Amino acid sequence: MHENQEGLSKAIFDKLKEEGCCERCCLRYIGIKDITYYRNLNLINDKFKVVTEDNENEGKPSAPKKTKLTPCIACLDLLRDSEDYKTICKDVEAKGYDAKSFTCALSLPVSLQIREKSVLLFLSRQFPAVYAMNDMPNGFYNYVNLKDAWKWTYGAKIAELLNMKMDFGPIQDFFIEVNITYPDDEKESSCLLKMHADIFERRAKHRYRYGGEIFTRKSVEVALADTTYERFHSHSPCPPAIPTVPVRYAPVTCSQNSLFVAGRYNKYSRTLSQTPWVIDGERRAESSVQELIGENIVKAFKAQGSKFSASGREDVDVRTLGRGRPFAVELLDPHRVNIEPNELRMLQDEINANSLGKISIRDLQIVSKEELCKLKYGEEEKKKRYTALCIALTPPPPGALESLSEKVHDLVLHQKTPIRVLHRRPLVERLRTIHGATAEVIPSRADSDQSVYFVLRLRTQAGTYVKEFVHGDFGRTEPNLRSILGVEVDILALDVEEVELDWPKEVN
Ligand SMILES: [Zn+2]
The missing domain is CATH 3.30.70.3190 (Alpha-Beta Plaits)
Structure with a gap:
């Protein structure tokens, strides 16, 4: 039995290789989930006795014909060994985030979704005993999707270069979206218009009128989910055609979850409002408590914006004395999140010095999002x-x-x-x-x-x-x-x- 499986795996590997798949793609369609193989191509080559330039003189069987010069038919070379991942790191570094860990997601061109389906349909024809089982997820053998394989291949390298820890779990505080582009994407995805005219012609008309995308990841996923071999094959090649160009990394998109800073403020002025005082688009006062506090904090955390909230509010002509009124500032997409307590202290002093006696703040600190409810809790009772x-x-x-x-x-x-x-x-x-x-x-x-x-x-x-x-x-x-x-x-x-x-x- 074991030997049969090994033999079958080898047969699938060789078949995919022959059609133009890279080694890692062969691996993922076989369903191998051992990360070490993805990180080290030599292990794959040993396991499946692949003929490489290093060992082809040893008299092994003939080398696969399509794999050397053309991009992989399944991943368009996304999984090929390359140094291009360094551009991702350069991009991220240039943005100046100080996060210590990250999660990342790939944004893939539609062509890769179509090619994935094409390979799976091809395999269900070639190896029906393995791939045509309808009780498996998607009706297919439990293969490894491209995004996971990419993270296994490049995640650790990117983490090392960024000097951050990579989280595989649900979205963490710092998020990197890796955008992949493919020059032939429009050409290759146009087959969907005929293959699924019911779904996409309507979307295309809608786009003509209102703009927006015709092929969203979700709509393509839905369309391809139960496409039969016959339907697919009459509009698009199966197995996928040999591509002429590979995919490329486009500039990344980064975002950092909100950070929350809280404290208490005193207001000593009888002409200062809590929030910007604007009537009919015109400012009625030079500043506000919100601006005096928020602008300095936004700058310190290199945030892209902020939302101010407080435990109630006072009228413009009312002072707030004593220990002051609790407030919180939500910082949107802050590029700095690792701020030491003494830095917060300095920030507090700076805000107090800059506000020229109109306000002062104390107890400035970073709080969790969960704690914010305490600001609003007891609004009535306090x-x-x-x-x-x-x-x-x-x-x-x-x-x-x-x-x-x-x-x-x-x-x-x-x-x-x-x-x-x-x-x-x-x-x-x-x-x-x-x-x-x-x-x-x-x-x-x-x-x-x-x-x-x-x-x-x-x-x-x-x-x-x-x-x-x-x-x-x-x-x-x-x-x-x-x-x-x-x-x-x-x-x-x-x-x-x-x-x-x-x-x-x-x-x-
Ligand atoms: Zn590949």
Whole structure:
């Protein structure tokens, strides 16, 4: 039995070789999955007693006729021994990524899909006992696909030259797409238009009108999946025709998964918005918290863009003090990902120095994508502390301010969307809780008017409209400080003192 299999393998090997397959392609159609063979051609030649220039004088049988001068009929020389893989490495290096490992994928011309099918159909005719079994994947013997064979052949070499580790698993953080081009691809793939007019004529018309590809990898895969030998053979050669040119490596495409950087920010300016303030395409403010933080981080990580998010937001005229507000920046396609903690520290100092006292940040750190949910989690539940400078236009009843904490304790407010934000938010009524409040009168400045200034300290549920709680927003927030104190009250300035969210962790 063993000997039979060996003999059969040898027969398949010789047949494919005779038709113009390279050694590695012969190997993969036999279904050999031992990587060492792909890395070392001599092992193949020994195993199958291939006649090479080195041993042809030893009186072995005649050499295969088509393999020396023309490209392989199956892989178009993608698997042939060559130094061309070095261009891939040069390409990648020129892009300046500092990743330590990579995954890679091949983007193949359609011709290679067609040629693969052609070889398999040919084999199912030549060796029906092996290749025409319908219960195997694709109805064929368990052969090795071209992409795997290429990775086994060149993966380690590329990894060594790049000084990175190659991951064979699912897509890792750093991804190299190796693009393969074939000058005769259009000519060779046109057979599909007739072979599968049902699928591709419609796509061709669509392309004429809307652009796009006629032959996508998926559509070709679907079309070829159950193509019979007869149908295939009437439109395309089987086995494949001898090619005149080989495939070539086109420039690679690289991408790095997003990296997430988090921290907390203080905002000391009453004229700075959190995000760029643009109305009808026109900037209304020079900068924003997002830009002051994001632009420096993008530069440091050599990213192609960024997305800023924070745990809630404050109005333009509101400061954020205390430990600050948690934020995160998603860095898109960062070319640098290996940044040491001391470098992050320097980046933080640089951002603080460049923002001219408008903001400052702390606890800058790299976090995982999974951790980001903590920023949004508890958006409703988390608590915030505020300090507001308020004015009562007439003196409140005696003791009213002093006893405020007794009246405002887990007080539930009904808040309709404030008039000031109605232009961008739908009109809804929501419930928010003021957990506690105290008021402290500021001693009179000997003004002749009756106004009373006081500092209001609040602890509220996240999402409470604090300004509206103070002045009532024409009765749209009930109860409010006006109704509680029985006098006209207004708010002059507001600070966020604390966003009670213990994320991200403190950094020393
Ligand atoms: Zn080949």
